[in-house]
Amino acid sequence: MHSRAREVPIGTAHCVAPAMKYSSRSRSSGTIDDAESRFSRLSESGIIGVVIGNLDGRIVEINDAALALLGYSRDEILSGKVRWQDLTPPEWRSVDARAIEQLTTTGVGALREKEYLRKDGARVPVLIGSAMVEGDVPLALSFIVDLTERKQAQAALERLRQERAIDAQFRALLEAAPDAMVIVDSNGTITLVNGQAEVLFGYSRSDLIGQAIELLIPERFRQSHPGHRGSYFREHRVRPMGAQLDLYALRKDGSEFPIEVSLSPLETEAGLLVLSAIRDISERKCAEQQRASLAALVESSDDAIVGKNLQGVVTSWNEGAHRLFGYSSEEIIGKHISLIVPPQRAAEFERVLRAVSAGEVQRIDTVRRRKDGSDVDVSLTISPVRNMAGTVVGISKVARDVTERRRAERELARAKEVAEAANRELEAFSYSVAHDLRAPLRGMNGFAQILLTEYKDKFDAEGQEWLNEILFNANRMADLIDALLSLSRVTRSGLYRELVDLSALAHSSLSSLAAQDPERRVELAIEERLFAEMDPTLARALLDNLLGNAWKFTAKTPEARITFGRAERAGEQTFYVRDNGAGFDMAYAQKLFAPFQRLHSNQEFPGTGIGLATVQRIVRRHDGRIWAEGRPELGATFFFTIPVPEPDREEP
Amino acid sequence: MSKLILLVEDNSSDEKLTVLALRKCEVASQITIVRDGAEALDYLFARGVHAGRDPGALPALVLLDLKLPKLDGVEVLRRIRANDQTKSLPVVILTSSKQDDDIAEGYASGANAYVRKPVDYSEFVKTAKALGVFWLLLNETARPGISR
Numbered sequence: 010m011h012s013r014a015r016e017v018p019i020g021t022a023h024c025v026a027p028a029m030k031y032s033s034r035s036r037s038s039g040t041i042d043d044a045e046s047r048f049s050r051l052s053e054s055g056i057i058g059v060v061i062g063n064l065d066g067r068i069v070e071i072n073d074a075a076l077a078l079l080g081y082s083r084d085e086i087l088s089g090k091v092r093w094q095d096l097t098p099p100e101w102r103s104v105d106a107r108a109i110e111q112l113t114t115t116g117v118g119a120l121r122e123k124e125y126l127r128k129d130g131a132r133v134p135v136l137i138g139s140a141m142v143e144g145d146v147p148l149a150l151s152f153i154v155d156l157t158e159r160k161q162a163q164a165a166l167e168r169l170r171q172e173r174a175i176d177a178q179f180r181a182l183l184e185a186a187p188d189a190m191v192i193v194d195s196n197g198t199i200t201l202v203n204g205q206a207e208v209l210f211g212y213s214r215s216d217l218i219g220q221a222i223e224l225l226i227p228e229r230f231r232q233s234h235p236g237h238r239g240s241y242f243r244e245h246r247v248r249p250m251g252a253q254l255d256l257y258a259l260r261k262d263g264s265e266f267p268i269e270v271s272l273s274p275l276e277t278e279a280g281l282l283v284l285s286a287i288r289d290i291s292e293r294k295c296a297e298q299q300r301a302s303l304a305a306l307v308e309s310s311d312d313a314i315v316g317k318n319l320q321g322v323v324t325s326w327n328e329g330a331h332r333l334f335g336y337s338s339e340e341i342i343g344k345h346i347s348l349i350v351p352p353q354r355a356a357e358f359e360r361v362l363r364a365v366s367a368g369e370v371q372r373i374d375t376v377r378r379r380k381d382g383s384d385v386d387v388s389l390t391i392s393p394v395r396n397m398a399g400t401v402v403g404i405s406k407v408a409r410d411v412t413e414r415r416r417a418e419r420e421l422a423r424a425k426e427v428a429e430a431a432n433r434e435l436e437a438f439s440y441s442v443a444h445d446l447r448a449p450l451r452g453m454n455g456f457a458q459i460l461l462t463e464y465k466d467k468f469d470a471e472g473q474e475w476l477n478e479i480l481f482n483a484n485r486m487a488d489l490i491d492a493l494l495s496l497s498r499v500t501r502s503g504l505y506r507e508l509v510d511l512s513a514l515a516h517s518s519l520s521s522l523a524a525q526d527p528e529r530r531v532e533l534a535i536e537e538r539l540f541a542e543m544d545p546t547l548a549r550a551l552l553d554n555l556l557g558n559a560w561k562f563t564a565k566t567p568e569a570r571i572t573f574g575r576a577e578r579a580g581e582q583t584f585y586v587r588d589n590g591a592g593f594d595m596a597y598a599q600k601l602f603a604p605f606q607r608l609h610s611n612q613e614f615p616g617t618g619i620g621l622a623t624v625q626r627i628v629r630r631h632d633g634r635i636w637a638e639g640r641p642e643l644g645a646t647f648f649f650t651i652p653v654p655e656p657d658r659e660e661p
Numbered sequence: 662m663s664k665l666i667l668l669v670e671d672n673s674s675d676e677k678l679t680v681l682a683l684r685k686c687e688v689a690s691q692i693t694i695v696r697d698g699a700e701a702l703d704y705l706f707a708r709g710v711h712a713g714r715d716p717g718a719l720p721a722l723v724l725l726d727l728k729l730p731k732l733d734g735v736e737v738l739r740r741i742r743a744n745d746q747t748k749s750l751p752v753v754i755l756t757s758s759k760q761d762d763d764i765a766e767g768y769a770s771g772a773n774a775y776v777r778k779p780v781d782y783s784e785f786v787k788t789a790k791a792l793g794v795f796w797l798l799l800n801e802t803a804r805p806g807i808s809r
Binding site: 439448451455457483 | 675
């Protein structure tokens with residue numbers, strides 16, 4: 010503080026000289042009187058404190074200015090209770106001692122700065138000059154100028170200068186920090202922010218400085234914040250803010266985001282400031298949430314999900330694993346997974362472990378041993394777990410209890426056997442129907458015909474008619490047997506699907522119908538390139554039956570018309586065969602497809618009642634649906650669907 | 662060449678009708694009837710009740726039913742084909758069945774033809790006539806015991 014001396018008012022020196030003469034108060038002289046009266050005015054002006062005391066410490070005179078400066082009453086001082094040494098703080102006493110030595114040797118104590126202790130304990134900076142006063146008892150006269158205001162002004166100036174110097178470095182540091190930095194004072198007013206804070210909160214620097222920090226806090230936290238802030242100022246230390254709390258900040262645009270805050274106290278001459286380093290943790294929160302939901306998925310899975318390191322030591326174990334294997338996670342984490350591998354599966358386990366460690370995913374159906382010693386059929390998917398660099402660092406295993414599935418498979422196999430046995434029986438039955446029932450019919454027909462031809466003259470017209478009835482009935486029964494057999498063949502034969510050109514089949518079917526009935530004129534409309542994935546033999550039987558039906562029931566229609574096409578019904582590709590023939594009453598729509606069910610007499614339209622039953626079975630075997638619409642004498646339309654088969658579906 | 666037809670048939674009605682039908686078309690000079698598979702082989706191999714028969718005198722055609730007592734038609738056919746004397750003998754399966762399995766097995770066992778018996782007698786007569794004309798008049802048969 011080299012500037013101090015220079016700023017001392019020059020006038021002080023003048024004050025010293027007359028004071029020196031004041032000590033010769035016993036003498037009487039005009040000059041002295043003049044000087045005395047001037048001194049008295051100065052002394053009473055309240056600008057300069059004046060203290061007179063002996064060298065032992067007793068103060069014998071003191072003016073009001075000095076009393077005001079020291080905070081004592083005149084009586085307290087003059088009573089002798091307070092010695093002037095007591096008014097000087099200990100660290101200044103050596104300075105006093107030098108001054109007194111100077112006073113006694115030279116009679117003058119040079120101007121010096123020191124501090125006084127006020128009665129209330131506060132310190133007062135002062136400029137003081139002293140001189141010995143000539144008289145009976147040596148007395149020292151001191152003039153005291155209060156430097157408090159000057160000191161304060163100087164300190165403020167100095168602080169400003171320091172702050173400027175520090176500020177430049179500090180700001181550079183602040184801007185270089187990766188986080189948003191906000192400095193607030195003890196009132197919670199923002200005093201400084203960095204560029205990252207501007208970006209993060211969407212405010213400009215000038216928007217923020219001078220505002221309450223609560224500007225950056227969502228409404229619902231604002232009320233309690235000043236309280237937290239106050240307690241931090243009382244007990245400040247570097248620490249994260251709101252440890253274990255979810256903190257949120259508010260942007261200028263009103264959006265909120267999760268943050269992490271680190272608080273540091275900054276002791277400055279302007280008082281305690283708090284530096285907050287604020288980090289947006291949205292991404293981390295998001296990742297944490299994902300991790301948490303994944304963890305919840307793993308935990309809630311019905312499957313056992315197990316993590317192991319490459320040595321086979323269990324590192325994670327979910328509730329599903331607990332249920333399936335009986336070990337709790339506490340029991341098995343840190344133990345080797347071979348705990349649940351039955352001895353006879355050890356070699357397989359080693360092989361799988363090696364393959365997965367080499368980066369392969371393994372899927373096996375095997376057996377594992379429960380805590381209670383029982384074995385369980387499991388289906389395992391074992392995958393390598395890689396670190397960011399792609400190195401295999403662990404193994405994850407998903408195990409599913411397939412005991413139920415195994416049981417279901419065994420049951421299915423048994424059911425299949427039963428069904429196959431029934432099928433074989435049915436086949437044997439069909440065989441005997443075909444072979445054994447036809448033979449007697451052939452006999453009836455044959456011998457009736459022989460009678461009609463070889464013995465015709467032995468029968469009259471009526472007798473011949475009855476023989477014809479025998480013939481007719483035998484033939485009809487043969488037809489029925491054939492129809493029944495073809496129906497059972499449709500139900501039993503294997504299904505070999507391929508892409509079938511239904512349009513081509515329709516053409517071929519109608520050509521042969523036309524060839525059998527060359528005299529009929531039927532208008533045909535066949536939509537080209539209609540394909541379906543069907544068994545080709547059954548597809549042909551399907552169209553033969555439907556088109557044969559249409560052909561038969563349009564026999565009595567003058568301008569017969571048969572259409573084969575495709576339509577969309579309820580979003581589903583549907584094929585249809587339409588005719589304008591005899592039609593049917595919709596009341597019987599469901600009966601159409603029942604075996605041997607006929608809506609017309611044999612005289613009207615001949616038939617066995619098996620055709621549409623066959624058609625329905627063919628469609629059903631392809632997982633499709635069939636239905637009919639019609640009105641008497643206005644024709645009928647048969648719709649059917651053939652869904653695209655599912656790839657893995659096994660046909661019986 | 663003989664015009665003998667061996668008819669292997671267990672159903673007496675079918676037997677009579679077949680004989681009548683074959684007679685009507687006047688191609689067969691002789692029809693021999695056996696009523697089960699075992700007897701068919703006895704006849705062809707001249708053994709058992711047919712031991713006195715000349716084993717070299719084979720029929721021009723065998724009409725074989727499938728469903729037969731003792732040995733079924735397919736088994737009879739296999740044995741015919743397994744024997745050097747009879748392996749080139751024309752055998753036509755004449756049966757009520759038109760099941761795919763039967764047809765396939767018939768051919769696999771060495772049948773020369775597979776014909777279904779129609780229920781309608783007039784059809785049956787046409788069928789029998791066609792068979793007789795083809796196998797007895799048109800077809801040339803390898804001589805027994807001659808093979809490559």
